[in-house]
């Protein structure tokens with residue numbers, strides 16, 4: 534098993550040397566996403582401890598918008614036709630909720646998306662065995678932060 538470049542969880546990984554794009558299928562981040570190899574190399578430098586924001590972004594795109602994001606570091610120089618279906622680091626930073634209230638609103642939207650019929654029980658992904666992983670469903674750096682929220 535390979536490790537997710539964003540959250541470090543074990544996941545499926547494919548690389549395609551012809552396109553310089555890595556493909557991950559990470560259960561913790563919420564599913565499949567693609568990332569340009571240079572962006573993958575820069576995650577630690579640009580986001581550092583805030584890598585959970587990328588994980589939250591991926592989770593939200595897949596869960597709420599049915600989009601498996603393709604992530605660049607900076608998409609300002611890419612083809613205009615691709616701009617609508619790609620995301621870059623500034624999109625991810627801009628998209629992250631700014632306040633605890635914003636986070637709570639977004640969590641409610643996530644729960645809503647997971648509820649097929651109002652009133653049904655909701656299964657929320659949860660792994661108590663590892664507190665060092667991001668908890669993207671709750672926009673949290675760690676599980677204990679998610680419990681606080």
Ligand SMILES: [Zn+2]
Nearest residue numbers: 537540559562
């Ligand atoms: Zn991940």
